[in-house]
Amino acid sequence: MTQQFETVALIGIGLIGSSIARDIRHKGLAGKIIVSTRSQATLTRAQELGLGDLYTTSSAEAVKDADLVIVSVPVGASGSVAAEIAAHLKPGAIVTDVGSTKASVIAQMKPHLPDSVHFIPGHPIAGTEYSGPDAGFIGLFQGRWCILTPPPGTDEAAKAKLRMFWEALGSMVDEMDPEHHDKVLAIVSHLPHIIAYNIVGTADDLETVTESEVIKYSASGFRDFTRLAASDPTMWRDVCLHNKEAILEMLARFSEDLAYLQRAIRWGDGEKLFDLFTRTRTIRRSIVQAGQDTDMADFGRHAMDQKT
Amino acid sequence: MTQQFETVALIGIGLIGSSIARDIRHKGLAGKIIVSTRSQATLTRAQELGLGDLYTTSSAEAVKDADLVIVSVPVGASGSVAAEIAAHLKPGAIVTDVGSTKASVIAQMKPHLPDSVHFIPGHPIAGTEYSGPDAGFIGLFQGRWCILTPPPGTDEAAKAKLRMFWEALGSMVDEMDPEHHDKVLAIVSHLPHIIAYNIVGTADDLETVTESEVIKYSASGFRDFTRLAASDPTMWRDVCLHNKEAILEMLARFSEDLAYLQRAIRWGDGEKLFDLFTRTRTIRRSIVQAGQDTDMADFGRHAMDQKT
Ligand SMILES: NC(=O)c1ccc[n+]([C@@H]2O[C@H](COP(=O)([O-])OP(=O)(O)OC[C@H]3O[C@@H](n4cnc5c(N)ncnc54)[C@H](OP(=O)(O)O)[C@@H]3O)[C@@H](O)[C@H]2O)c1
Ligand SMILES: NC(=O)c1ccc[n+]([C@@H]2O[C@H](COP(=O)([O-])OP(=O)(O)OC[C@H]3O[C@@H](n4cnc5c(N)ncnc54)[C@H](OP(=O)(O)O)[C@@H]3O)[C@@H](O)[C@H]2O)c1
Numbered sequence: 001m002t003q004q005f006e007t008v009a010l011i012g013i014g015l016i017g018s019s020i021a022r023d024i025r026h027k028g029l030a031g032k033i034i035v036s037t038r039s040q041a042t043l044t045r046a047q048e049l050g051l052g053d054l055y056t057t058s059s060a061e062a063v064k065d066a067d068l069v070i071v072s073v074p075v076g077a078s079g080s081v082a083a084e085i086a087a088h089l090k091p092g093a094i095v096t097d098v099g100s101t102k103a104s105v106i107a108q109m110k111p112h113l114p115d116s117v118h119f120i121p122g123h124p125i126a127g128t129e130y131s132g133p134d135a136g137f138i139g140l141f142q143g144r145w146c147i148l149t150p151p152p153g154t155d156e157a158a159k160a161k162l163r164m165f166w167e168a169l170g171s172m173v174d175e176m177d178p179e180h181h182d183k184v185l186a187i188v189s190h191l192p193h194i195i196a197y198n199i200v201g202t203a204d205d206l207e208t209v210t211e212s213e214v215i216k217y218s219a220s221g222f223r224d225f226t227r228l229a230a231s232d233p234t235m236w237r238d239v240c241l242h243n244k245e246a247i248l249e250m251l252a253r254f255s256e257d258l259a260y261l262q263r264a265i266r267w268g269d270g271e272k273l274f275d276l277f278t279r280t281r282t283i284r285r286s287i288v289q290a291g292q293d294t295d296m297a298d299f300g301r302h303a304m305d306q307k308t
Numbered sequence: 309m310t311q312q313f314e315t316v317a318l319i320g321i322g323l324i325g326s327s328i329a330r331d332i333r334h335k336g337l338a339g340k341i342i343v344s345t346r347s348q349a350t351l352t353r354a355q356e357l358g359l360g361d362l363y364t365t366s367s368a369e370a371v372k373d374a375d376l377v378i379v380s381v382p383v384g385a386s387g388s389v390a391a392e393i394a395a396h397l398k399p400g401a402i403v404t405d406v407g408s409t410k411a412s413v414i415a416q417m418k419p420h421l422p423d424s425v426h427f428i429p430g431h432p433i434a435g436t437e438y439s440g441p442d443a444g445f446i447g448l449f450q451g452r453w454c455i456l457t458p459p460p461g462t463d464e465a466a467k468a469k470l471r472m473f474w475e476a477l478g479s480m481v482d483e484m485d486p487e488h489h490d491k492v493l494a495i496v497s498h499l500p501h502i503i504a505y506n507i508v509g510t511a512d513d514l515e516t517v518t519e520s521e522v523i524k525y526s527a528s529g530f531r532d533f534t535r536l537a538a539s540d541p542t543m544w545r546d547v548c549l550h551n552k553e554a555i556l557e558m559l560a561r562f563s564e565d566l567a568y569l570q571r572a573i574r575w576g577d578g579e580k581l582f583d584l585f586t587r588t589r590t591i592r593r594s595i596v597q598a599g600q601d602t603d604m605a606d607f608g609r610h611a612m613d614q615k616t
Contacts, residue, residue: 128610188521188525219600223600229588273548280508280538283537286523287526287531299608
């Protein structure tokens with residue numbers, strides 16, 4: 001592919017930042033990749049992995065020649081990163097992020113950023129339960145959606161460039177306003193993670209069932225939840241703190257529906273149970289048809305077992 | 309491997325029954341496999357797949373020469389199957405099942421069965437979200453646990469034979485009393501499925517988020533739940549109806565814990581959130597170490613994507 005930016009600065013080089021770095025390199029999308037992260041340890045590791053061309057722990061230093069700046073840090077750290085880089089941004093640069101919440105990130109970053117740059121917040125809908133620079137890989141964003149939440153009046157040319165960048169990474173790009181993004185993500189991502197953390201916590205606390213039993217028999221369903229519940233605690237703490245309203249709304253709906261289901265179980269209402277259990281199959285089929293999941297039994301885990 | 313039984317009768321030939329049939333054939337564990345299912349359509353399909361040596365829609369007919377009878381039907385149908393076969397069982401035969409609940413299956417089957425047979429209920433902790441004879445495969449039980457819940461006074465030799473059979477299928481075998489089984493499975497299997505069905509239902513009902521959005525962005529967590537929520541409605545209705553007490557107990561614990569978590573989110577208590585989100589990672593690690601799940605990112609789905 002052809003180069004899209006002269007210089008890209010990556011602030012934060014964990015799972016997401018390092019996957020972007022690998023894709024940029026792999027596809028030749030930038031002339032130069034500048035890697036920046038707050039800790040020397042992570043920076044050294046990024047260097048060992050050869051993720052960039054220049055390395056620095058100073059985000060101010062990192063952005064000064066960059067045409068595209070991508071901030072990939074926990075959402076609670078967006079404000080301080082924006083404050084650090086603001087005075088050093090090159091006029092005309094595009095500044096974006098990958099944070100899992102959008103209204104809060106905008107509220108934190110926008111006040112700091114000069115009018116001379118194009119601030120276009122984003123969120124790639126792709127990830128895994130692992131974090132850090134070693135967790136990234138080429139192709140993470142392939143076939144996945146990326147949501148941009150550009151403020152009203154955003155420069156069309158800048159937006160088109162950022163779109164093209166994500167498309168080069170294999171993504172489809174959508175636009176929506178940040179409040180709607182936060183509501184959508186509350187149900188498709190934040191609630192599933194919170195529920196997973198919760199049920200793993202419940203299992204861990206039981207007196208009548210031992211931890212060893214939970215582990216041995218986890219293949220009957222439980223193990224699926226433990227994957228989400230192994231995700232990075234800092235990232236998910238920040239998501240919960242920064243998308244509170246939407247998450248609480250979805251939690252209330254979920255609990256209401258669960259009470260209804262619980263009642264059907266208590267009163268032995270097989271028909272109600274059968275109806276819900278039938279209705280939910282349709283969504284799974286649509287997700288597989290849309291190419292957003294494999295149709296292999298058990299996510300293809302069995303095929304993986306055979307290989308190892 | 310060497311033959312363990314002269315004649316095995318399989319009553320029910322869906323995911324579980326047909327996987328057992330394939331393993332028996334593959335490993336030469338029986339001289340003859342008799343396949344029985346209530347519908348002609350499923351029986352014909354089983355015959356096309358070559359799952360057995362003899363085929364019949366009469367379970368009474370199927371069991372008359374069998375040394376091992378394995379009942380693999382929804383738990384709500386255990387009683388009627390037991391009533392059908394009882395008078396035709398060969399003295400000394402071992403009768404077992406694979407139902408996901410145990411106290412209820414025993415209550416339904418035991419009264420019908422003659423003292424001349426060995427009734428040893430069982431439950432292999434393995435499965436997928438698919439059902440029917442096409443869904444089964446060789447190796448489903450490999451590396452997974454199988455729980456037996458033999459009544460007090462069960463013949464030791466018969467128990468040892470059944471154990472050896474599951475071990476030949478690659479399983480590790482545990483024994484416990486049916487009430488404990490039902491409690492353990494309520495948390496490791498039944499609650500995860502109910503929660504998954506529930507959240508998919510909640511998402512489906514929202515007015516503010518469209519179904520198309522839920523599908524497009526499902527890779528951010530939601531899709532994991534849709535797999536469990538695509539499981540067979542009849543099977544899961546029966547599980548809910550037949551393990552009511554234990555499920556309601558676990559649901560109450562789960563809801564209590566969720567209220568606590570909700571409160572932490574409402575009050576912005578980052579420390580409480582961080583603590584829970586850290587504690588839950590340990591269980592995941594133990595499950596992977598115990599060989600009960602892959603440690604590949606995203607269950608290795610990405611590797612699957614690459615292959616297709
Ligand atoms: N993980 C996912 O599945 C996923 C998916 C989509 C979007 N996201 C979003 O992507 C962003 C990054 O997630 P990730 O999974 O890549 O995280 P990660 O692997 O944990 O990496 C985090 C990066 O941010 C830096 N960082 C952490 N705390 C910081 C702070 N207080 N100030 C400045 N830098 C800090 C880390 O630096 P050091 O290592 O040097 O401390 C590291 O470079 C988050 O906003 C997350 O919401 C994640
Ligand atoms: N699926 C899992 O992951 C899993 C795991 C462990 C244990 N189990 C347990 O294994 C058992 C079978 O599950 P499965 O997944 O193999 O189911 P399945 O694929 O849906 O097959 C069900 C079998 O039972 C027969 N059947 C259905 N309703 C019946 C009725 N009312 N009376 C008599 N026969 C009936 C079906 O016959 P027709 O097709 O001819 O109607 C078919 O042969 C269940 O008790 C389940 O709890 C399941």
